[in-house]
Amino acid sequence: MENITNKPVPDAKIKIITSKNSPELAKKMKEASAYFMEINDQLYKDLANK
Numbered sequence: 211m212e213n214i215t216n217k218p219v220p221d222a223k224i225k226i227i228t229s230k231n232s233p234e235l236a237k238k239m240k241e242a243s244a245y246f247m248e249i250n251d252q253l254y255k256d257l258a259n260k
Contacts, residue, residue, distance in 0.1 A: 229236035 225231075227235060229239050
């Protein structure tokens with residue numbers, strides 16, 4: 211079996227997009243996080259009221 215973890219990246223110009231270097235991605239991640247926190251909060255409230 212070939213170990214692919216030690217192979218060099220063929221194109222060193224590939225840029226990984228993160229929230230640190232993409233304001234649009236950071237905004238989307240914050241919105242998604244807020245949405246899921248709201249959903250989870252409601253789920254916990256519903257469970258507590260059972």
